[in-house]
Amino acid sequence: MASGKSNSKTEKTTVSKEKYLFWFENMLLIRRFEEKAGQLYGKQKIRGFCHLYIGQEACASGAVTAMKEGDKWITAYRDHGHPLALGTDPKAVMAELFAKESGCSKGKGGSMHLFDKEKNFMGGHGIVGGQIPLGAGIAFAEKYKETDNICICYMGDGAVRQGALHEAFNMAMLWKLPVVFVIENNGYAMGTSVERTSNVTELYKIGHAYDMPSEPVSAMDPENVHSAVSKAADHARKKGPYLLEFRTYRYKGHSMSDPAKYRSKEELEEYRQQDPIEIVRKKILDKKMAKQQDLDKIEEKVKNIVAESVEFAESSSFPEENNIYSDVYAEENYPFLED
Numbered sequence: 001m002a003s004g005k006s007n008s009k010t011e012k013t014t015v016s017k018e019k020y021l022f023w024f025e026n027m028l029l030i031r032r033f034e035e036k037a038g039q040l041y042g043k044q045k046i047r048g049f050c051h052l053y054i055g056q057e058a059c060a061s062g063a064v065t066a067m068k069e070g071d072k073w074i075t076a077y078r079d080h081g082h083p084l085a086l087g088t089d090p091k092a093v094m095a096e097l098f099a100k101e102s103g104c105s106k107g108k109g110g111s112m113h114l115f116d117k118e119k120n121f122m123g124g125h126g127i128v129g130g131q132i133p134l135g136a137g138i139a140f141a142e143k144y145k146e147t148d149n150i151c152i153c154y155m156g157d158g159a160v161r162q163g164a165l166h167e168a169f170n171m172a173m174l175w176k177l178p179v180v181f182v183i184e185n186n187g188y189a190m191g192t193s194v195e196r197t198s199n200v201t202e203l204y205k206i207g208h209a210y211d212m213p214s215e216p217v218s219a220m221d222p223e224n225v226h227s228a229v230s231k232a233a234d235h236a237r238k239k240g241p242y243l244l245e246f247r248t249y250r251y252k253g254h255s256m257s258d259p260a261k262y263r264s265k266e267e268l269e270e271y272r273q274q275d276p277i278e279i280v281r282k283k284i285l286d287k288k289m290a291k292q293q294d295l296d297k298i299e300e301k302v303k304n305i306v307a308e309s310v311e312f313a314e315s316s317s318f319p320e321e322n323n324i325y326s327d328v329y330a331e332e333n334y335p336f337l338e339d
Contacts, residue, residue, distance in 0.1 A: 015223055017289040019065050023222040024280045024295065026064070027057035028302045030081040031277060033090060036306050037080065037097060041256045045314075046097045049126075050111045053081035055251035058276035059184050060085035062225025063152060066233060070147065072120045074135045075154035077112035078184075078250075079124025082154070086119040094309035100316035106327065107319045122151075129155060129162030132181070136168040139179035139236075150178040150236045152229070158189025160203055169241070173210045176240030180232045181207075183245045184219075190254045191262045207243035219246035220274040223283075249274070 034052045041050050053060070060081045067073075075082050083093055088104060096103025097111055105115050112126040122138060125131040135153025142149045159165065160183055172179055183203050187194060194201050207214030213235060217228040225246065232242035249271040253260035284290050 015226070017284075017287075019226070020280060020284050020287075020289055021298075022065065023058075023061050024277070024284060025298050025302065026061040026085055027222065027277050027280065028298065029090065029305060030057045030060070030084050032302050032306045033084060033093070033309070034080060036310060037094075038252070038256065040097070040310070046111065047099070048110050048112075049077070050097070050256045051078040051080075051254065052250070052252045052256070053078055055271070055275075056184060056186060056219075056248045057081060057085075058222040058225050058279075059154075059182070059219050059246045059248050061276075062219070062222030063182070063229045065222075066226045066229035067152065068149070068233075070120065070149040071233070072122055072138045072142070072149060072151040073154075074122040074131050074138060074151065075124055076128070076131055076156055076159060077124050077126045078156065079112065079114050082124070083114050083116050083119060083121045086116065086121050088114075088116040088119050088121065090305055090309040091312040092116075094313040095316050098313040098316070099318065100313055101319040101323070102312070102316040106323070108327070129159035129164045131155065132159065132162070132165050133168040135181070136172045136177055136179055139172065139177035139241075140175065142178055143175070148237055150180060150233055152180045152182060152233070154182045154184055156189065157183060157185040157187070157194055157203060158192070158197070159183075160206060161189075161197055165206075169207070169210045169212060169243075172241045173212055178236045179241050180229065180236050181212075181241065181243045182229075183243070184248055185245050186248050186250045188250075188254065188262070191258065191260075193262070202245070204243055204245035207241075210241075212241050212243050214243035214245070216245045216247055219248040220271075220276050221279050222276060 030053055034054045037046060038052055040046045064085045080093060084090060092104040093114060096105050096109060096114055099107045099110055101107045105113055112124055115121060115123040132153060132155055135151050139151040185203055189197060204214040204216045218224045228244050232244055235242045
């Protein structure tokens with residue numbers, strides 16, 4: 001059984017109807033986008049590595065509503081859902097997966113390296129754990145500039161075994177940086193369960209070694225995520241780092257090349273009963289925040305958005321060869337290319 005399991009559920013809510021409808025549409029967009037990306041990968045429209053966010057949608061959507069304008073966001077390579085949650089145009093994300101010039105990284109980043117400066121999304125990063133010190137550095141910059149912004153830095157459960165985490169945690173606490181570290185614990189580092197990597201399976205406890213406030217979160221429900229990030233972000237703005245362990249689950253393999261044979265059908269089915277989209281759908285209907293026909297309209301809207309993003313990506317051009325040197329240096333003039 002994956003250690004990401006958490007059975008706690010939100011029974012009562014003081015969250016507005018608007019937030020719940022946002023979560024429903026936002027998570028549904030991520031889900032349908034990722035499902036389509038998986039299909040297109042099978043057709044070789046998308047190539048290279050591709051890591052889907054299916055099942056973990058609440059980890060991003062629930063956090064977005066707890067953040068403030070100006071806050072920065074950074075994550076690892078399972079990154080499609082994060083910019084979508086932040087409001088990046090799905091067309092730009094899909095075009096990037098297609099390696100097209102109209103993509104959010106101009107076709108040069110692909111699935112693992114999405115960026116959106118306008119949304120303060122500081123990227124997905126392919127090096128395991130490489131984004132952790134970067135997240136601390138971004139927070140350092142915000143403190144240096146005396147802003148009220150924080151950085152929320154996501155990582156997977158496998159990345160917590162990297163030495164870079166400990167160095168970043170140490171310096172972040174020493175300098176009281178405005179950063180919220182988030183471990184998206186889906187139970188498996190690629191195909192290796194948390195229990196096989198360390199005797200410390202409650203990953204939030206890693207923060208205790210640095211006197212960093214830390215806690216676990218039942219992250220299959222966006223309301224739990226929203227509440228936890230709100231608390232952590234407030235602390236980070238005033239007092240410094242906070243660590244959250246989001247206990248979540250991915251319904252697909254680690255990447256498109258992973259058949260996920262290391263886990264049982266029973267385990268997968270148990271977690272499908274905790275589908276974050278269905279949790280939100282049920283709460284909306286039970287609390288009469290909207291009717292089924294309203295949710296059906298959202299479903300149709302999302303379907304059209306995804307279809308339009310594919311059409312846009314298909315019709316976009318690949319980058320020109322001479323653009324390979326652009327965006328490498330701060331200046332656009334490269335004298336050595338004139339020879």
